[in-house]
Amino acid sequence: MRILLLSLSISLFLSMNASAASKSCPELKTQAVGKHHKCITLAQRGGRKGTERRLERCDWRLERNIQNAEKSFGCDGVLGAEEIDDVVNTFSDSIIEAASGRTGVPEIVATECDLDQVDLLDFEAWRREEGFWIGEYSFFGADGEVNQSTSWPYKYHPYKGFIRIEIDGPNLAQRNIFTYPPQDPSLCTGEEGDVKGSGTCGEHGNENIWVANQSASNCKGSLDGPFPTAYGVTDTYTTVIGEDTVHYKVVYSPNNPPPFGAMFGGKIMQNQLTTLTPNGVRIRTAQGIDLATGLPSYSSYYRETRVTEEEFWEALDAARAEYNILESDHCAWDGVTKGPSGTTCEEHFE
Known part of the structure; x- marks a missing residue:
């Protein structure tokens, strides 16, 4: 408990009252490290289940906050360990002295909300989103015609989806299964790649699974989080616009290996608008953007x-x-890679 209180206090100290405009790049980086320290402490207290995912998210947020500091204030390099130690040790000494009664508790003014205390279900839009969803989907190519995929040889109009959205405090976990009708027999060639698994082209459909996790990024219901794609890791951002509208944006991460991170980092890949009616209906439209051409x-x-x-x-x-x-194809294929998922339906929905 003492370690947790100290960790939380350090994080608050590193975000002491000062306007963002007055903070230097090193100060912002120090604040980012303080938030990371707190994030790791809370992640390890959350129970064994999901700990690895929570820790990965802490690291992702640290990288993003450091990049934002450098981008906004034009400084280079990484904040030195010695500078961080000085800040942490100074505040640790203040807390210890206050605990012994020798001095007063240092005045701490937090400039941001505590993201770990956010409850997304306080927002009507997320109350409408949570739960089990079934739907009918259509996916179109750049020419407006029904998509024809070389890596997933099944029909994209219409197909069906099954989505579970779980909300736990500031965290949202989404698990999808998309089911597809058999390919049009006229498109079956008899060559390798006509099907996935042991089915027959034109006779058997198939399914794939998707995983998406986000967490609160502010106290207004917004979320963010990394999402892996076939082209590299993306940064995703979700914004609540009132009780019935949600906007979701996907941006190519600058953290991807060179040269792609440098070439495409920060560029938009997808915009998605969601409308949520009060009677349990959800309508979504998404627009994909080519990174190279726009x-x-x-x-x-x-x-x-x-x-x-x-x-x-x-x-x-x-x-x-x-x-x-086929039963052998149930949850057997990954929606991102179109390769084997390596998991079962039971594990997918854990």
């Missing part, structure tokens, strides 16, 4: 309904039967 690369149109957990599994079973999906 031109449209795809668009999507999703129509979804919130259901009970029992209805969710019944509808998934019905879709698998309708699309003739």
